[in-house]
Amino acid sequence: MTTSQHVNLEQFIEGVIRRNPGETEFHQAVYEVAADIFDFIADKPIYHEAQILRRIAEPDRVISFRVCWEDDAGNVRVQRGYRVQNNNSIGPYKGGLRFHKSVNQSILKFLAFEQTFKNSLTGLPMGGGKGGSDFNPKGKSDHEIMRFCQSFMTELFRHVGEDTDVPAGDIGVGAREIGYMFGQYKRITNRYVGVLTGKGLEWGGSLVRKESTGYGVVYFLENMFKQDKGTIEGKVVAISGAGNVATHAAEKAIQLGAKVITLSDSTGFIHDPDGFNREKVQWVVDQKAHSRGSVADYVKVFPVASFHEGERPWGVKCDVAMPCATQNELSEDEAKILIKNGVKAIVEGANMPCSNDAIALFRDARILFGPAKAANAGGVAVSGLEMSQNSTRISLKEEELQGLLREIMENIHQNCLEFAVQADGYVDYAKGANIAGFKKVANAMLAFGIV
Ligand code: NDP
Ligand code: 2IT
Numbered sequence: 001m002t003t004s005q006h007v008n009l010e011q012f013i014e015g016v017i018r019r020n021p022g023e024t025e026f027h028q029a030v031y032e033v034a035a036d037i038f039d040f041i042a043d044k045p046i047y048h049e050a051q052i053l054r055r056i057a058e059p060d061r062v063i064s065f066r067v068c069w070e071d072d073a074g075n076v077r078v079q080r081g082y083r084v085q086n087n088n089s090i091g092p093y094k095g096g097l098r099f100h101k102s103v104n105q106s107i108l109k110f111l112a113f114e115q116t117f118k119n120s121l122t123g124l125p126m127g128g129g130k131g132g133s134d135f136n137p138k139g140k141s142d143h144e145i146m147r148f149c150q151s152f153m154t155e156l157f158r159h160v161g162e163d164t165d166v167p168a169g170d171i172g173v174g175a176r177e178i179g180y181m182f183g184q185y186k187r188i189t190n191r192y193v194g195v196l197t198g199k200g201l202e203w204g205g206s207l208v209r210k211e212s213t214g215y216g217v218v219y220f221l222e223n224m225f226k227q228d229k230g231t232i233e234g235k236v237v238a239i240s241g242a243g244n245v246a247t248h249a250a251e252k253a254i255q256l257g258a259k260v261i262t263l264s265d266s267t268g269f270i271h272d273p274d275g276f277n278r279e280k281v282q283w284v285v286d287q288k289a290h291s292r293g294s295v296a297d298y299v300k301v302f303p304v305a306s307f308h309e310g311e312r313p314w315g316v317k318c319d320v321a322m323p324c325a326t327q328n329e330l331s332e333d334e335a336k337i338l339i340k341n342g343v344k345a346i347v348e349g350a351n352m353p354c355s356n357d358a359i360a361l362f363r364d365a366r367i368l369f370g371p372a373k374a375a376n377a378g379g380v381a382v383s384g385l386e387m388s389q390n391s392t393r394i395s396l397k398e399e400e401l402q403g404l405l406r407e408i409m410e411n412i413h414q415n416c417l418e419f420a421v422q423a424d425g426y427v428d429y430a431k432g433a434n435i436a437g438f439k440k441v442a443n444a445m446l447a448f449g450i451v
Pocket of ligand 1: 169170171172213241242243244245246264265266267288324325326327349350351377379380
């Protein structure tokens with residue numbers, strides 16, 4: 001073993017920062033995982049010798065490409081497209097595509113890195129990947145979206161495949177975009193295969209995929225409470241976001257007896273002190289689907305509520321905080337406010353929504369913390385079931401899939417527990433998820449030798 005293989009955590013992170021200059025989100029994600037993994041492998045030299053963590057933190061490949069498209073006014077527009085294939089040790093690369101103006105290599109590398117551990121935790125054979133573009137879908141016509149998706153897939157198709165890499169949706173990519181991309185893939189390759197998940201039900205999609213991430217987040221919370229001899233019933237829940245994850249999490253939390261009092265988008269947050277019900281959540285879904293506009297108009301329809309422009313919901317007193325919008329949307333200062341207001345649990349619906357300092361505060365205060373890679377894994381898990389259904393050409397029934405999602409979330413919770421219980425009895429789910437997710441990928445990598 002050379003001295004370079006004896007690095008400690010700080011030296012390891014310094015190396016990551018040096019090799020990936022300016023990629024702050026990627027550094028953050030690697031640090032959060034590495035801190036727990038260094039503890040775990042301290043007495044396991046085989047992982048050090050094979051440089052497993054170093055290899056997982058170096059994507060297998062980062063593909064970046066130009067995407068040209070024509071807007072409705074006939075202007076030529078140029079975007080950048082990416083696919084980060086992080087690790088395929090336990091299955092084909094798998095993970096969403098994000099279309100958002102903020103997308104860059106750092107964000108997609110952090111997401112692909114996280115996805116590797118998340119997919120491992122599901123127990124299904126999926127590696128980690130992520131992709132997307134800095135294309136901003138806001139204010140674009142349907143035809144512009146179609147042309148962009150077709151152009152994006154015209155390059156992406158050569159890098160993906162049902163046994164190679166299977167993208168899906170993420171921020172700004174839902175059933176409509178998956179449809180345009182699948183249509184183009186089929187047209188170019190003349191193959192009808194499960195190359196994307198999140199497809200429509202008429203063309204190879206799976207029941208329950210749409211709801212699965214949000215529902216799964218709430219099932220994970222239910223399991224955390226059960227373990228802590230508590231219940232979700234009667235809890236006051238603050239949720240951020242107004243997209244796929246946030247609205248389905250709200251729906252399931254309400255169904256299980258919680259009172260959801262906030263939702264938000266990039267323009268601000270709605271506080272409804274009476275609590276959302278199904279109809280109110282549906283209003284938000286329709287508002288975002290039809291106008292793609294702000295949730296601000298909610299107060300015109302439901303005057304009991306207030307809209308807080310440009311703010312996030314974490315100042316509202318709640319028992320449970322569920323950040324379901326985007327990365328770094330819950331800061332250290334906001335964590336302090338939540339703790340002061342008596343928060344009992346935080347569960348991450350979005351990927352890396354809490355800063356590392358915020359997570360440290362929750363852990364120190366011994367507050368239940370459900371990390372994204374475990375809590376929001378229900379989405380990719382049902383994507384995995386969509387892949388199985390595509391391979392076997394058999395469609396599972398709704399009830400069966402709902403049952404499988406619940407069971408997978410229970411298993412993920414159980415897998416975390418194996419490494420999560422601390423000397424004082426606190427269940428550190430972040431640590432549990434990092435170690436359980438790492439172990440499976442690491443052991444597969446050991447089996448393959450130095451590749
Ligand atoms: P959507 O595009 O459906 O919704 C995203 C929501 O978050 C919108 O309300 C959007 O507001 C808000 N948002 C996005 N970016 C920002 C930002 N920079 N600042 C403030 N608000 C923002 O995406 P999803 O619901 O699918 O994804 C939400 C999160 O969940 C992401 O972190 C994603 O990676 C994660 N996730 C998604 C899964 C899935 O299956 N879809 C699976 C697992 C995790 P606005 O409309 O104003 O832009
Ligand atoms: O972050 C995620 O897990 C997703 N966006 C879903 C990925 C997938 O392949 O379904």
